[in-house]
Amino acid sequence: MSDLLDTLAAASPQLWEGTLVTLQLTFGGAALAFLVAVGLGLAALSPWVIVRTLVRVIVELFRGTSLVVQVFFLFYVLPLWGVELAPYTTGILALGLNYGAYGSEVVRGSLTSVPQGQWETTTALSMSWLHKMRRVIWPQAWALMLPGLNNLLIMLVKGTALASFFLMNDLTFVSDQMRRTAGTFTSYGIAMVIYLLIALALSWALRVLEARALRRLGLREPTKGETAKATAEAVA
Amino acid sequence: MIHFQDVVKRFGDTTVLDGLDFTVAPGERVTLIGPSGSGKTTILRLLMTLEDLTEGFIYVDGEPLTHELRDGKRVARRPRDVSKTRRRIGMVFQQFNLFPNMSVLENITEAPIHVLGKPKQEAREDALRILEQVGLRERANAHPMQLSGGQQQRVAIARALAMHPEILLLDEVTSALDPELVGDVLEVLREIARTTNITMLIVTHEMQFARDVSNRVLMFDSGRILEEAEPDKMFSHPEHERTRRFLQAIL
Numbered sequence: 001m002s003d004l005l006d007t008l009a010a011a012s013p014q015l016w017e018g019t020l021v022t023l024q025l026t027f028g029g030a031a032l033a034f035l036v037a038v039g040l041g042l043a044a045l046s047p048w049v050i051v052r053t054l055v056r057v058i059v060e061l062f063r064g065t066s067l068v069v070q071v072f073f074l075f076y077v078l079p080l081w082g083v084e085l086a087p088y089t090t091g092i093l094a095l096g097l098n099y100g101a102y103g104s105e106v107v108r109g110s111l112t113s114v115p116q117g118q119w120e121t122t123t124a125l126s127m128s129w130l131h132k133m134r135r136v137i138w139p140q141a142w143a144l145m146l147p148g149l150n151n152l153l154i155m156l157v158k159g160t161a162l163a164s165f166f167l168m169n170d171l172t173f174v175s176d177q178m179r180r181t182a183g184t185f186t187s188y189g190i191a192m193v194i195y196l197l198i199a200l201a202l203s204w205a206l207r208v209l210e211a212r213a214l215r216r217l218g219l220r221e222p223t224k225g226e227t228a229k230a231t232a233e234a235v236a
Numbered sequence: 237m238i239h240f241q242d243v244v245k246r247f248g249d250t251t252v253l254d255g256l257d258f259t260v261a262p263g264e265r266v267t268l269i270g271p272s273g274s275g276k277t278t279i280l281r282l283l284m285t286l287e288d289l290t291e292g293f294i295y296v297d298g299e300p301l302t303h304e305l306r307d308g309k310r311v312a313r314r315p316r317d318v319s320k321t322r323r324r325i326g327m328v329f330q331q332f333n334l335f336p337n338m339s340v341l342e343n344i345t346e347a348p349i350h351v352l353g354k355p356k357q358e359a360r361e362d363a364l365r366i367l368e369q370v371g372l373r374e375r376a377n378a379h380p381m382q383l384s385g386g387q388q389q390r391v392a393i394a395r396a397l398a399m400h401p402e403i404l405l406l407d408e409v410t411s412a413l414d415p416e417l418v419g420d421v422l423e424v425l426r427e428i429a430r431t432t433n434i435t436m437l438i439v440t441h442e443m444q445f446a447r448d449v450s451n452r453v454l455m456f457d458s459g460r461i462l463e464e465a466e467p468d469k470m471f472s473h474p475e476h477e478r479t480r481r482f483l484q485a486i487l
Contacts, residue, residue: 117331120329121329121333121335124284124286124325124329124396125346125347125395125399126322135335136337136346139337140336216337217337218379218382219336
């Protein structure tokens with residue numbers, strides 16, 4: 001037991017560094033993926049065939065090719081054409097484009113799942129596109145898309161491990177290095193626990209968002225704080 | 237005034253409206269009846285621009301709605317122009333379609349504030365006044381899900397009225413309601429018919445209501461007007477055998 005603690009103490013600076021790199025890739029990748037998902041998801045509903053076709057091509061391209069190959073392409077092929085990307089940029093770009101392509105299908109599906117009557121009512125009230133999206137359609141689609149996005153976010157966390165392929169000091173890379181000093185079981189075991197904790201924390205955060213979105217649609221009981229607020233507003 | 241001129245509507249190979257011509261005078265209440273698939277709901281949906289017009293023109297007070305004749309050619313109007321004309325028209329749907337992410341009051345004030353640019357306080361007061369009319373002022377801060385179907389439909393009526401339309405389209409507004417909730421909704425509509433001069437186009441199976449509020453009834457069959465008459469005449473002495481059979485089936 002004390003052996004394990006000693007090993008841990010010795011390795012903890014590197015482990016901490018590795019975890020930080022993994023978290024940075026996760027948040028950077030997730031932020032980009034979200035933007036790509038929303039952009040492509042909205043564009044997929046465009047009235048113009050050209051736009052929809054373009055979206056289809058992009059989505060199929062990034063969904064249909066291996067994430068590892070995409071990373072290698074960005075990291076090793078682009079420099080041949082004179083474009084050199086920093087490792088961080090490469091990782092975030094690959095994760096963002098790949099998971100963004102998957103996410104766009106979640107976004108598109110959620111938007112089209114908002115009942116047709118809601119869309120028609122926004123037309124009947126002459127709302128502009130931006131207005132109806134922001135105030136009526138998106139808030140309803142948001143509650144529908146969170147479970148799907150949650151799933152993708154967790155896959156993205158694990159996807160960051162491919163950064164170790166181009167020698168970034170992420171959690172996977174560090175635990176691989178630790179193998180020699182700490183032993184296979186300990187190093188990979190620790191890595192698994194850390195990945196699991198990150199995934200659980202993010203998943204929990206998105207569930208909180210989902211519960212909040214559902215409450216706003218009146219599909220869940222409001223919390224005590226919200227009931228008090230609503231009562232106060234009603235009285236005022 | 238609403239004017240349909242040579243209106244054709246096709247869904248794929250199916251022709252729903254076939255060269256339709258008719259006019260509704262300002263302040264007139266017209267009920268459209270006919271078997272399902274006869275095109276009556278399509279007329280309301282075309283007016284609300286929820287469907288594309290295949291051929292022909294619709295005019296609202298002489299203004300073209302979605303298409304106009306320019307240099308002898310039929311051209312689509314710009315979305316902005318369509319939206320301007322469309323603001324004279326309001327619609328109440330069979331399924332209420334209240335926005336679930338907003339309170340009753342917000343449902344009603346949303347478009348007046350953000351589409352018409354009304355000051356918030358004014359929109360709020362107007363909404364409360366209209367809610368009073370439909371008998372739901374005390375539910376202003378309720379959530380749509382907390383209301384019965386009949387109450388939701390009355391909120392939807394209030395929402396349409398808050399835009400102060402000149403024309404109100406009522407598309408089977410009581411068809412999705414439990415029978416005991418129909419009366420309240422119809423009472424609210426009767427009151428609006430009595431106290432305003434809003435032009436109304438009504439698709440309904442409530443014949444007593446149609447009789448009470450409308451000036452004219454149009455019987456549709458296969459995308460054409462089979463006959464038209466004042467409600468009393470239409471319901472007691474229809475000319476066509478087809479109309480007689482239809483009325484017998486629903487009364």
